[in-house]
Amino acid sequence: MxxxxxxxxxxxxxxxxxxxxxxxxxxxxxxxxxxxxxxxxxxxxxxxxxxxxxxxxxxxxxxxxxxxxxxxxxxxxxxxxxxxxxxxxxxxxxxxxxxxxxxxxxxxxxxxxxxxxxxxxxxxxxxxxxxxxxxxxxxxxxxxxxxxxxxxxxxxxxxxxxxxxxKIKRAPGRVDISKLKETDLKGDDITGGYIFKVDKTTGTDIGGWTSQYQNNPPATNKTFYAYEAPKSITPEQRTYISSYVANAETVLKSNKFMDKDEGYRKYFDTHSFIKLFLANEISKNVDGYRISTFFYKDKDSKGGKIKAGPPWDYDIAYGNGEYCEGYTYRGFSYQFNNVCPNDGYQVPFWWERMMEDSTFVQELGEEYSFQRRKGAFRLDRINEHIDSLVAQLQVPSQRNFQKWPILGVYVWPQPTPIASSWAGEVQELRSFIINRLAWLDKNIKQPLDLTITATDPENATNVLSMNAFPNPFLDRIYIRIYSPRSEKALLSLYDTNGKLLTQINETLQVGENQVMIQIPPSLHLSSINLLQLESNGQKIVKKMMQQ
Incomplete structure (x- = not known):
């Protein structure tokens, strides 16, 4: 009892x-x-x-x-x-x-x-x-x-x-995909939802399958994909998801993998792959992509593409790895196979292949630029997060390291020099992120801005301006607006016949404002579209081409 x-x-x-x-x-x-x-x-x-x-x-x-x-x-x-x-x-x-x-x-x-x-x-x-x-x-x-x-x-x-x-799990509020029942064995029912992963086999008790393709040289292995969910997966469901991934890999390996309609984007949700890429790369996660890497697929009726994520396991990141260049802020983690080709766990060829697609590289640069300027990767924002964590841990960390007296002591796989205090460990994290972002700024290709301006007729010194990129675009338009005053604005996307396609309202602040328009998958655009900004009686119109 x-x-x-x-x-x-x-x-x-x-x-x-x-x-x-x-x-x-x-x-x-x-x-x-x-x-x-x-x-x-x-x-x-x-x-x-x-x-x-x-x-x-x-x-x-x-x-x-x-x-x-x-x-x-x-x-x-x-x-x-x-x-x-x-x-x-x-x-x-x-x-x-x-x-x-x-x-x-x-x-x-x-x-x-x-x-x-x-x-x-x-x-x-x-x-x-x-x-x-x-x-x-x-x-x-x-x-x-x-x-x-x-x-x-x-x-x-x-x-x-x-x-x-x-815990990573299929559930509302977590990996929110369809529940796959043992009786879901045909049609749309069998197409989702699945979670699978690339990982060590520790704790994996429902099996998996091995890719038919060797990873990119100098690696010599083939990736093992482990079933993660559902735990009660049936033989028919095992066949379905392994076959779906095999077909996706075949298309990704093919010479026509960039085809707009029948290429790899038919199988892979590139936005999720880009965002997991950024989570792995800002942290320089030496185990990223090849260990503790999850993927999931919902039913075809709900999108049905392979999505990357959720992110997991970043203890050996931010310079905290003495092996395979895990200690340096330089280099891309997705290129691990070039650094340690003999390691038993290699990065699946998916990432290298996607980086051969100029549109994927462009989208990656757009997302990174957006996150750096307005989103999660603003350095001041990251430092605010760290400051908040320091405030929470200031006293409890003392008790933790009193219980576990390892500050200044080597613990695998910590590289040297080893900080002698918890404050020193936190400062190492801050310094790594500063250096890492500076390196990524130089090595992730970011978009060039095209600018058109309109002059306020009442005051020629005040200039409203709008940059919009990429052009041509795929399914996102990033917009940078400079406003001389705080005011409301309306952004509208029209086709050349004047039909309104999508519209958003924004409250502009004085100075630079960054906005993103996500094009719904259900919205069919023409090849030429007009982006219009209206603010304080002024209009700026820009011709936008869709890929």
């Missing part, structure tokens, strides 16, 4: 004090896990009790508070691959009822679900890599796991700062 945990809170505190963990309260939620003496295994999950003290954002959480956020059972197991060698373990958690059946709940305001992860962040000493990257990915508009720092006690013992985060 699992003990009721609060009868031993005093013991818990005494244990913490005895091990130099002076712990009365925290600005982070406090999690207590009690296994009633049972050892946590890699598999299967064991039954335990979990209690969470969380008084809300910005509130102090005291060990004398009663559990008020979650108080119930869980199944818990050790998770991870190479990280299992570290003394501070990561854990997979499933919320259970008293009978050991899965149940959903909202934890820390995240969408209700049963499956969660307690990520240890042991060999990544800033404690920020995954949290920061997931934040940047979400700001780019793709799903990435929501996160919450917590402090954890396991069986009365303080075990440090953890990241409580969403």
């Amino acid at each position: 699992i003990k009721t945990y609060f009868t031993i809170l005093l013991t818990c505190l005494c244990t913490a004090l005895a091990t130099a963990q002076t712990f009365q309260s925290s600005n982070l939620p406090i999690i207590y896990i009690n296994t009633d003496g049972r050892q946590i295994l890699d598999d299967p999950k064991i039954k335990a009790e979990m209690k969470i003290i969380y008084n809300g954002p910005g509130k102090t959480n005291s060990i004398s508070d009663k559990p008020n956020h979650y108080d119930g059972f869980i199944g818990i197991e050790i998770r991870g691959s190479s990280s299992q060698m570290f003394p501070k373990k990561s854990y997979g958690i499933e919320l259970w009822d008293e009978q050991g059946k899965s149940k959903d709940a909202s934890i820390f305001g995240m969408p209700e679900e049963s499956d969660w992860i307690l990520y240890a962040s042991y060999n990544e000493k800033s404690l920020m890599h995954n949290v920061l990257t997931m934040k940047l990915a979400r700001e780019m508009g793709i799903y990435a796991s929501r996160t919450q720092y917590v402090e954890v006690f396991l069986n009365n013992n303080y075990i440090g700062v953890y990241v409580f985060m969403e």
Whole structure:
């Protein structure tokens, strides 16, 4: 019988004090896990009790508070691959009822679900890599796991700062694709939704398939794709998704892979590939693309293309890898095979092949430019995120590294020199990002701007201007507007017959404004279109060509 945990809170505190963990309260939620003496295994999950003290954002959480956020059972197991060698373990958690059946709940305001992860962040000493990257990915508009720092006690013992985060899973609010039932065996029913991955085989128990194509030389291997979801995948469904990917690869390998109608874009959602590319490249993720890399496919009736993501596992990133040039801010991670061709895990040929498509490269440059100027990759914005994480971790990090005294000590695969303090680790992260963005600015081809202007008739010194690119465009138009005043504006796209195709309202600020128009897939445009900006009685019209 699992003990009721609060009868031993005093013991818990005494244990913490005895091990130099002076712990009365925290600005982070406090999690207590009690296994009633049972050892946590890699598999299967064991039954335990979990209690969470969380008084809300910005509130102090005291060990004398009663559990008020979650108080119930869980199944818990050790998770991870190479990280299992570290003394501070990561854990997979499933919320259970008293009978050991899965149940959903909202934890820390995240969408209700049963499956969660307690990520240890042991060999990544800033404690920020995954949290920061997931934040940047979400700001780019793709799903990435929501996160919450917590402090954890396991069986009365303080075990440090953890990241409580969403497990990658098909579910509303996570990978929100159709639920594939065992009876979905033909027609549109069988076409989605699937999650598969490129990863180590640790923890993979439902199999997968090997690509028919060798990865780009000097690599010599073929990629293994592992089934991730559904867990109850049938033989027919296995055949469907492996055949779909095989067909997509065949088209991608073909000489006609850039064909507008029958090329690789028929199978691959390029926007998702671009955004995962940017998440991997800003972090210089040495394991990116080739390990912990997920893909998913919804039903054909819901788009049905292969999408890249969600992003996952950035501990050995931002310069935190001593192997295969993982320590340098220079170079592209997608070209890993050229750096370490003998490594057992290689980047699938997909990325190199897509980069041979000039339109893909153009779209990549447009997205990167947009994120750098207005979006997630603004350096001041990234530093604001880091400042926020520093504020959360300032005191808890001291307790974490008191429990795990590894600052200034080599932990695989940390390169030298090794910072002697947590503040030093955070500064290394900041410095890496500055250097990395400067390198990417020079090595990702960004669009050139074309400008037309209109003069305010009342004041010739005030000039309204609009840049629009690319031209010709595919399914996005990026617009840069300079406004001499704060005012409302209307952006409209017409065909040459004057038919309104799409329209958006914007409130312009004084100075530069950046806007993006996404062309809906259902909207059929002519080859020549007119983009019109209206603001304060002025109009600027630009001819835009569609590819």
